[in-house]
Amino acid sequence: MHASSVTSRSETSIAIHRPLRVFAWLSFLAEVIIIGTGGAVRLTGSGLGCSEWPLCTPESLIPLPEQGIHGLIEFGNRTMTGVVGLVALAVVLLTVHAVGGRRLVLRALWFAVGGVVLAVAVYAIAEVLGVAYSAALMSAALLLSVIAGAVDSLRRTEQRRDLALLAWIVLAGVMAQAVVGGFAVLTDLNAFIVGFHYASSLLLVCVTAAYLVRLYAAPGPRETAVPRWFAILTHVTGLALAVTILFGVLTTGSGPHSGDADIKRTGFDATWLAHVHSWPGYILAALIVALLVSAWVLRLPTRNWLIVLTATVLVQVLVGVLQARHGLPPVLVGIHMMLASLSAAAYTVVVLKLKRPVATEHAPAVAAHAGHA
Numbered sequence: 001m002h003a004s005s006v007t008s009r010s011e012t013s014i015a016i017h018r019p020l021r022v023f024a025w026l027s028f029l030a031e032v033i034i035i036g037t038g039g040a041v042r043l044t045g046s047g048l049g050c051s052e053w054p055l056c057t058p059e060s061l062i063p064l065p066e067q068g069i070h071g072l073i074e075f076g077n078r079t080m081t082g083v084v085g086l087v088a089l090a091v092v093l094l095t096v097h098a099v100g101g102r103r104l105v106l107r108a109l110w111f112a113v114g115g116v117v118l119a120v121a122v123y124a125i126a127e128v129l130g131v132a133y134s135a136a137l138m139s140a141a142l143l144l145s146v147i148a149g150a151v152d153s154l155r156r157t158e159q160r161r162d163l164a165l166l167a168w169i170v171l172a173g174v175m176a177q178a179v180v181g182g183f184a185v186l187t188d189l190n191a192f193i194v195g196f197h198y199a200s201s202l203l204l205v206c207v208t209a210a211y212l213v214r215l216y217a218a219p220g221p222r223e224t225a226v227p228r229w230f231a232i233l234t235h236v237t238g239l240a241l242a243v244t245i246l247f248g249v250l251t252t253g254s255g256p257h258s259g260d261a262d263i264k265r266t267g268f269d270a271t272w273l274a275h276v277h278s279w280p281g282y283i284l285a286a287l288i289v290a291l292l293v294s295a296w297v298l299r300l301p302t303r304n305w306l307i308v309l310t311a312t313v314l315v316q317v318l319v320g321v322l323q324a325r326h327g328l329p330p331v332l333v334g335i336h337m338m339l340a341s342l343s344a345a346a347y348t349v350v351v352l353k354l355k356r357p358v359a360t361e362h363a364p365a366v367a368a369h370a371g372h373a
Helices: 018-043 065-100 102-129 134-155 161-186 191-216 228-254 270-298 303-325 330-352 363-372
Strands: 222-224 355-357
Touching: 018 065, 018 191, 018 330, 065 102, 065 161, 102 134, 134 161, 161 191, 191 228, 191 330, 228 270, 228 330, 270 303, 303 330
Parallel strands: none
Antiparallel strands: 222 355
């Protein structure tokens, strides 16, 4: 993601208060943690610990004693989804207040209330008509209200639209993820839906990381801070990272950790896919090392974050080799999943560091404000 892709029409300095910074970090951490709790559901065979959605059983919202530890693990992950959503909502409201004041916050709250009313109405009508997946339709109504609220808010935002846009994307993404997770349960853990669910969660980690970068960055126009060939090589590295993660998802979808003992896998040869997954992984590691060496020789602004990315990917490679040699122990597979999200987040920061604020006579004052924020 380029920093220029989310710049505002009129970027000026705004007051960034401590609560917004705290909740922005909490949002990033929550998105990483929920990948871990989702992995725990899958790796402990608890994917159908709650057989229904959004209820846990046809009669109960929470797991019953006879569902045992699997029900608790699955319900714990669902509870974490609620936490992630509330934190994302807090970031949206705090961001909207920072960029537009109380007026925009009230408009956003009106859309929230309208969305809840619409969702309840949709659910009630679906139940009366006997329409299948009434809960999914209710969630879809809530998602539409979030999107409508985002469009309305962004149209009225003149300052730091980059922050507002990223905050709304995370909230809408969390809402969409709840729907996808529900369909994963309703389709008996279809491997492709589960894989999409994980990949989407990883993208939300990247967006929350991008929000943090832009939160602390000086506002205004940006210019390229690295040679053109370095920028191109960085984006090629991103492609290698995406391919590595894609084949990792397919490999896991074909392996033994389905989330439930009776669930069918994708049908691909997991052993063959594991080898294919490793090839772009090794290419990725080589490309990142090349970027790191080049950045330090040329003293580019990406060099510190390339150290983080290099360390994360090298540990990721090591864990991948160990898990393959020891029969895919659940703990190592879970660590591998978490590291993939952190690698993607670190890469996102590297890409955003390819550009810097355009130097102007007001740059020192703006930079000082951003540093204080």
